[in-house]
Amino acid sequence: MKRLVILAILLIVSFAECSAQENIEALLNRNISNNKYGSTLRSAIKRDPETGEIIKRVYEVTAISNRALGKEFKAAFKSDCATADVCEEVANGSLYDVTAVWTNPKRIYTLSLNGSIVVFTAQIIYQEEKKSK
Amino acid sequence: MRQLSDIQALVERFLEGQTSNAEERELYAWFAENDVPDEWQHLKQMFAWYAAGMPEQSNEQSNEPQQTITHRPTRSYRVRLRWAVGAAAVVAVVVATVLRPESETTNIYDGSYIIKDGVRYENLSLIEDDIEATIQRADAIEHRANELLAWADM
Numbered sequence: 001m002k003r004l005v006i007l008a009i010l011l012i013v014s015f016a017e018c019s020a021q022e023n024i025e026a027l028l029n030r031n032i033s034n035n036k037y038g039s040t041l042r043s044a045i046k047r048d049p050e051t052g053e054i055i056k057r058v059y060e061v062t063a064i065s066n067r068a069l070g071k072e073f074k075a076a077f078k079s080d081c082a083t084a085d086v087c088e089e090v091a092n093g094s095l096y097d098v099t100a101v102w103t104n105p106k107r108i109y110t111l112s113l114n115g116s117i118v119v120f121t122a123q124i125i126y127q128e129e130k131k132s133k
Numbered sequence: 134m135r136q137l138s139d140i141q142a143l144v145e146r147f148l149e150g151q152t153s154n155a156e157e158r159e160l161y162a163w164f165a166e167n168d169v170p171d172e173w174q175h176l177k178q179m180f181a182w183y184a185a186g187m188p189e190q191s192n193e194q195s196n197e198p199q200q201t202i203t204h205r206p207t208r209s210y211r212v213r214l215r216w217a218v219g220a221a222a223v224v225a226v227v228v229a230t231v232l233r234p235e236s237e238t239t240n241i242y243d244g245s246y247i248i249k250d251g252v253r254y255e256n257l258s259l260i261e262d263d264i265e266a267t268i269q270r271a272d273a274i275e276h277r278a279n280e281l282l283a284w285a286d287m
Contacts, residue, residue, distance in 0.1 A: 041248040044267040052239040058271040086281040101278045108278040 020083045020102055023076035024109055028059060039063035070113045074098075077111050135163065144176060157183070242268070 042060040047053060063069050077098045081087035084100040091097075096113040135143075143160055146152050152160070161184035164177045182188070245264045246255045254260050 040250075042263065042267045043246050043248075044264045044271070045242060045244040046268050047239065047241045047243060049239070049241050052243070054244075056268070056271065058267055060267050060270070086278070086285045088281055099274070099278060099281065101282060103282070108275055110274050 021080050021100075021107060021109065023079045024073070024100075027072055027076050028061065039066065039069065073111050074113065077109070080109075135159075 040062045042058070042062075044056075044058040044060070045054055046056040046058075048055055074096065077087075077100060081089070081098070081100050083102075085103050086099075086101040088099045089097070094114060096111075098111045100109045101107070140160070140163060143152065143156060147157065147160055161180050164173075164180040165184060169177050240257050240261070242257060242261060242264045245257065245260065246253055247260050247263060248254075257264070
């Protein structure tokens with residue numbers, strides 16, 4: 001019985017790890033592969049100047065006048081924030097900002113919406129092991 | 134039994150490093166067993182030295198006047214030389230690679246790209262400023278995230 005409980009806990013933990021940012025990631029991947037929203041995607045890589053190893057990978061998606069995409073990202077954040085190590089949500093009138101952080105590996109996701117002008121900015125940052133000098 | 138002319142040709146090939154091991158042993162034996170003309174005496178000494186396994190000679194042990202003998206590089210020496218040259222070349226390439234300034238060859242934003250209106254831009258000379266600004270925004274977000282993590286730990 002004790003073994004079964006331990007196994008169940010391990011399965012729950014591993015499932016949580018696998019699905020930590022799955023809704024946000026799915027939206028991002030769809031946006032990268034299918035640019036139908038008329039958005040701009042910036043895929044930025046920062047490397048160690050000495051070794052050339054990747055320190056940080058950043059995806060930034062910006063779309064103007066696309067309420068549908070904003071709603072989808074917001075829903076994805078609402079869903080995935082439950083598994084985040086830290087999740088900060090700030091809503092002020094038509095403005096909505098959310099920051100979700102996962103550690104080990106460190107991932108930082110942000111979403112900023114300005115409802116009336118409909119500007120969406122979603123940034124996903126992959127923090128590599130090596131720190132910038 | 135080889136004629137002197139054959140031996141002379143073999144010696145010339147030996148000095149050029151083109152003889153086989155069998156031919157070299159044949160030369161050692163021939164010079165050891167035969168009387169040779171005066172002008173070949175230095176060759177007889179040389180082949181006797183090779184046949185004896187190239188022993189080191191000290192001036193103190195030898196009372197004979199020193200002669201200048203044109204030594205052909207031995208096979209093992211040539212093999213070692215080839216290995217040494219090869220190893221030196223490898224070391225030179227490795228040192229050049231390690232000491233090469235990365236900044237001259239690697240852009241710290243290498244691999245970045247932008248997709249705008251369905252068009253993908255990868256030329257860093259055109260998009261570098263945009264990518265740098267993106268990284269700076271990301272750094273600011275990371276700073277904020279670190280603050281949130283620190284507060285969460287408190």
